[in-house]
Amino acid sequence: MSTAPDQITPVIDFKSELSGLFDLSGQVAYVPGGYGGIGEAIAWGLAVQGAKVVVSGRNQESADKLAAAMNEAGYEAAGVAVDVKSVAEIRDAVDFVVDRFGAVDILMNCVGIQNEQPLLEVTEEAYDEVYEVNLKAAMFTAQAAAKHQVAAGNGGKQVHLLSVRAQLGLRDRGYSAYCSTKGGLVMMIKQHAMELAPSSITVNGVAPTFVYTEMIRHVMENPEFRQGLLDRIPLGRIADPKDVVGPAIFFCAPATGFVTGQIVYVDGGITSSQ
Numbered sequence: 171m172s173t174a175p176d177q178i179t180p181v182i183d184f185k186s187e188l189s190g191l192f193d194l195s196g197q198v199a200y201v202p203g204g205y206g207g208i209g210e211a212i213a214w215g216l217a218v219q220g221a222k223v224v225v226s227g228r229n230q231e232s233a234d235k236l237a238a239a240m241n242e243a244g245y246e247a248a249g250v251a252v253d254v255k256s257v258a259e260i261r262d263a264v265d266f267v268v269d270r271f272g273a274v275d276i277l278m279n280c281v282g283i284q285n286e287q288p289l290l291e292v293t294e295e296a297y298d299e300v301y302e303v304n305l306k307a308a309m310f311t312a313q314a315a316a317k318h319q320v321a322a323g324n325g326g327k328q329v330h331l332l333s334v335r336a337q338l339g340l341r342d343r344g345y346s347a348y349c350s351t352k353g354g355l356v357m358m359i360k361q362h363a364m365e366l367a368p369s370s371i372t373v374n375g376v377a378p379t380f381v382y383t384e385m386i387r388h389v390m391e392n393p394e395f396r397q398g399l400l401d402r403i404p405l406g407r408i409a410d411p412k413d414v415v416g417p418a419i420f421f422c423a424p425a426t427g428f429v430t431g432q433i434v435y436v437d438g439g440i441t442s443s444q
Contacts, residue, residue: 197220
C-alpha cells in the first residue's frame, strides 16, 4: 500500500494486498479444547486455510487421533495433552507448540465446561471447577502464548470461545458459574487486547448460542426446551459447529489486523432481539 503525493487515501494494489486476507499459510495455531465438537471443527478450518495446527485436551489419545486424521488429509498437525487446571501444564503445552513448529502465531482457545446447578444449590467445588477451566485457564493460556508472541516480535492472534451467556442470562436453568465466567472472559479479552496492542497482537472472542454438540445433549433431548430455543432464534435453527468456524477464522486471519478487543455473537440474532 502506498499514498500518492497529492492525496491522503492509500493506493491499494488490490491483487496482492487483498488476495490473502484469509490465508493462514505459514502460521502456527494452537487450539486447546481442539478435539470434539466446536473445537474440532475450528481446528480443521484452521488447517484448511493453511495453518499448522496443534490440538490439546486432557486426553492425549484423542488429541493424537485428530492430529493423525489431519496429517492423513495432507495437513500438518500434532496433539498434546494438557490439564488446564494446572498452570505448569498450560505453559508446557504452549512450549511444546513452539518446540514442534517454531512459533505460536495463533491461539484459538476452545476450552470450556459447565456444571449446571440452580443458584440455591451451587457448591463451592462445582463453581471453582468452572472458574478454573473457563476463566483462569484462559488467563494463563493467553499469558503463555503472549510471552512467545511478544518475544518473537511478529505480532499474533488470540481468540477465545465464549457464549451468548457472556451477555444474556438463561431462564429456568442453573447457569451462575457458566455465565459469570464467560462474562468475566469478555473483560479479560478487552484488557488483554489493550496490553498486547503495542506488540501488534490482537485479542478477540467468538460467542455462539447453543450449538449441536455432545455438551448440550441433555437440553436438546428436552423437546419443550428445544422448541422454546428455536422460537427465540430469529434465524429459526440451532447452530451447527461449522457455523462457528467462519467467525473464528475471521479473527485469526490477516483480514482482522485492525480488529481487537471485540466479541462477535454467533447466535442467529438472539442478542439483537432480547
